[in-house]
Amino acid sequence: MRRHLETTWMPADCERFADLQFTNGRIVLTDAERDELAACYERASVGADGPHDETVRLLTRSFSRRDTIPEYYRYTSLHVFDWYLRQHPDDTDRAALVALHVTLSDLARVESREAGRVWRPSAETSERLHRLRTLITRVRRIVTDPGSGETVQDLVRGEFVTDSARRRRFLLSRCSGFRQSDKHDEHIFLRCVQACELVFFLVRQTAHRVVDAVGADPPLAGERLRRLGTYADLLNDIFHLLRTLTPTMFMGFREATGAASAVQSLNYHLMELVVYGHDPRKAETYDRFPHLAVLNAPALRGRRALVDVVEETGDPALRSLLDDSTRALLTWRGRHYGFGRRYLADIKGSGGTDGASYLKRYVDKTRYARTGDRTEHHDLLVDFACR
Structure with missing residues (x-):
């Protein structure tokens, strides 16, 4: 029955598009194959808008020549995650947690299948699977509704109730796991990047909700700050998993x-902007990429951040919870810098930065005076950011 449904959700031509990209990585695609995928995207973007065209767009947007897509977004297929979250406009937080579970579970299947190819997996492979399973368990145990005790595990089970929900999850997994190379180890890198994007979004959304609750309901603000800390800890868990890559593998x-x-990454910069405020040291980087230039807009430069709002309350309990969250984010930035120092060393970053030195510059945060209205929500700050 499940196989029949998957065949319905992924017709033969779509399955072929997926196999082209998945089998040996996108880098081996011929010019003719890239032309075909680009043409299929353009055709599916006009006229009828049925399930088939929707699936074709998800599979082929990365090859579009009509849309201006930054290389990072072509690589990460984040448009698929954006599509998934837009199917749940009234509950994007829960949808993001389910998407995170789907992403990590797909990685677990890929890693387990690879480990099964040999009689005795290497110590590195065994450790990777252990860390991955531990992370998935932590995600499943996240409480999404303190009142009912609902967890991510409950959401995952609920998502299987209808065929339409199953289809969304299937397409999220099938249309987003495409490496560039033929190297197996790229799977964990790509999936960890995608997982981080979802957590950046969750941290940002939760920070908004803390700000909304600070004046009206301090206990609720505290509850939301604890949740923000849980999400921030996930970033460290993801990097702990990523460290199973050796420099040679990377x-x-x-x-x-x-x-x-x-x-x-817009989601990364927006998370930092909402939590810490605009960092003028990044202005030059923002201007270098057209899709980031909006982050230098006056409304965003002056916007008061989560740290400003909580500090102004003078509430020691809220300040303590904020410290817990920002400490977790500081640890993550330190690990990100450590990753760059270990894996890139003196190599220039792929985004044109000076690699590890660039990351080191932003490990510690500097407070800047901001006078903007804390309630002014730019549309960009609310949605999952994808270009």
């Missing part, structure tokens, strides 16, 4: 990823 596929760089 360099085995890095060149294939081309100019795709996390410095181009």
